[in-house]
Amino acid sequence: MGNSVAPHQMHGKGSSVYKEQIHVPMIIRHPAYPGNIRCNSLTNHLDLVPTLIGLTGRDRSLREKVLEGRKGRDMSPLLAHPEQAGLNALRPGSLYCYGMILYMDAQYTAKFRKLAGEKLPHDQFKKAIASLHPDFSHRSGIRMINDGHYKFARYFSLKQHHIPATLAELLENNDVELFDLVNDPEENHNLAREPEKYRDLLMTMNDKLNQLTAAEIGEDDGSYMPPFEGSQWDMSAAQMHQYMRD
Structure with missing residues (x-):
């Protein structure tokens, strides 16, 4: 609620697009991938479910069947080398x-x-x-x-x-x-x-x-x-x- 006080002299949430209000870091910890690495690619809340399903490693046809056309993009392919992914690698x-x-x-x-x-x-x-x-x-x-x-x-x-x-x-x-x-x-x-x-x-x-x-x-x-x-x-x-x- 107070994240915008210093940079923008604002108190509250939701009613602006400043990064202090809307940026939610996406953090993934998985034993198959190295940790402590930053990925700069843009993501969105819609990408959570496709990414979680992608991390199961199941066949693509099965993953698509489970998703049934839901919006969002799977960012799991970026996790092998997240530091190499560009800003728009996913979306x-x-x-x-x-x-x-x-x-x-x-x-x-x-x-x-x-x-x-x-x-x-x-x-x-x-x-x-x-x-x-x-x-x-x-x-x-x-x-x-x-x-x-x-x-x-x-x-x-x-x-x-x-x-x-x-x-x-x-x-x-x-x-x-x-x-x-x-x-x-x-x-x-x-x-x-x-x-x-x-x-x-x-x-x-x-x-x-x-x-x-x-x-x-x-x-x-x-x-x-x-x-x-x-x-x-x-x-x-x-x-x-x-x-x-x-």
């Missing part, structure tokens, strides 16, 4: 998606927490929660790609899922970040503040993000979201306390 980029309602609207969350601490009778609690409506217009949704050299992210309203195809559409409907991870590893200089200067790079990274989204998500249309208006939260006080704690 062209790592995708990050974020869309938590709890972190969308600070005022809504504050009211949420206040109600959770009042220990109201269940019926009153449900009625009070049902009267709260977060502001879905805030640009709290995130789609990000890290290709090893650049990190590109767009922040959008969860009521406005879209796949931007032009620079004008990108800038109109999103807050945009673009970091040069080679020359700015601490992610302090947002190149997207100069969209005309970095127009070509922005569109290249936008296209990469769109392609990876299509490959690993499919149709990113927001169908996973609950009803926007008048959502009924059928949660007990105990469930709410656990939800806020977690």
